[in-house]
Amino acid sequence: MDFGGGDEIRFEHLGRAGVVTLTRPQALNALTHRMIGALDAALSAWEADQGIDVIVVKAEGRAFSAGGDILHVYETGRAGKPPVEFFADEYRLNARINSYKKPYVALIDGIVMGGGVGISFHGSHRVMTENAQFAMPEVGIGFFPDVGASHLLPDLGGSFGMYLALTGNRIRYGDALWSGLATHTIKAEDQAGFLDRLALTGDPESVLRGFFVQARRETDRPTLEAIVRHFSQPSLNRVIDSLERAAAADEFAAKTLATIRTRSPTSLRVAWRQISAGLTLSM
Template sequence: MDTNGILLQRSGRLGHIILNRPKAINALNDAMIRDITAALREWETDDGVETVLITGAGERGFCAGGDIVAIYKHMQAGASKEIFWEDEYRMNSYISRYPKPIVPFMDGVVLGGGIGLSAHASHRVVTERTMVGMPETRIGFIPDVGGCYLYSRAPGELGTHLALTAGTGTGADAIMLGLTDYFVDSADLPALAEALAEAPADEAIARFARQEVPASDLEKDRHWIDECYQYDDAEQILAALQSSSEPKAREAAVELAAKSPTSVKLTLEALRRARGMDTLEEVLDQDYRLGIRLLAAPDFAEGVRAQVIDKDRNPRWNPATLAAVERATVESYFADLGEDELGLSPATVPAGRTQA
């Protein structure tokens, strides 16, 4: 069955969701998110479905994230801001607590919203083709969909480095970071899908998962990453990178300096706050506050324009420097939304509303 960008299939004990926008590397739109959620809800109570598999159509990747072009066009048309994040964040939370195994094949490109769709699942599979990352500071946004929950729990400051610079990692890096669980050769994925239709998820995956995972290149850089990103101040981090004797650190400084200053400061603050939060839902509520306010700020529209609309790769950030982003401005983005809170966490449910 084909419904708004996804395919739903049944085979044996397996329910299979296929993201079906290969030309867009399966970028998520709101209709896809609603239909994925609906399929999961139907299969949750279907005794004939034991495991859910999520894959991406085409050769390029699992999911390149949210459809930011569609979001940009909605913004230009003056669409309601709530339509962009609420359904997706509720889906992320639902996936994290789903009572049956969910097995995403994180093969090829897995960015942004693709992380939210896969890295909160129970049985996460990567391959030698995997490229994971949260590229949001590149477009004037923050790593949302619970990305700060995941990155804040990565070893040392590796998550901070990737989040601020919009960096990417391999499948081996993803396992080391805690974003995924199993490494399977991409050539074995069709056979693994067949096995999931016949056997429980743990048993099927055990037949194909590599016992020895390739070395993580990112982990080799942890010495300078932990040293340079230890600070809670973005300007201190940038200065440490610029003054480092490590060439890769100075390259990271160039990357960080090119990103939206507002996004960099908000991302760092969001990561540090996420470290003190106990649940994914608390972080998703924080993501919602930031997302709603960033839609009204200038950098998101400008970042999307520069990266994917005009493609001049020359965004004009406002403010243009880290120093110009005041502390009071950063704190204002995290302020409670009152009755407009998403309310996934019991602590943030607005008065008079039951918890989602």
């Protein structure tokens, strides 16, 4: 099936499922404008297709998607053509996924960051394997956590979302399941069988009951308590002050403070404002 994505993204109708596969493994499946447009077109067509009950999005290679194609965005901007259309189309796609009328299953078996989060974590079912790693690392490149992160991260509770936004640190599938970012976890070796059953039945809830494995949280309780203590402060400056006071005697505080000091100061302030405001905003 061709929705205009060329060799960067593949579309298949398998049984009751519309299956999307990101096929840029050499670029960690970074999203191009063409891929975004093709996925949007496919979702539009499949939403009205009575032969498709469920959407599955997956990827080739060791990354689900490392984000948007930042190199292309940078080069476009340097050429005097601000990539406004790229971001507008990307954000519209994120909103479409959030309100999609059919089950939308993201099967995440590797790194997922930035734009990859936007096409996966707004769907109804976020399924991660033990190979998955999640991050929103934008504050490290002078940007901000976009693609709806200001909706996703505040919902995590326990100041965990603020911690992820201000550090850009990665978490694994156990923490993702515990925090609510992931809805389900399965074994990587079960992906093919999971997809086959999903294509046969079109019913993700019943299929996931047969494949679900309980992933253990990776972050220990003392660290979670430290995250709450430091990242629930009423301002960014107070977060940093809290970490500074604890750093001499607390390895977590020292490492986290060192990480934050490598991030863009402007981006940190924008991210703080986003996550704080997002607590009271709908998608």
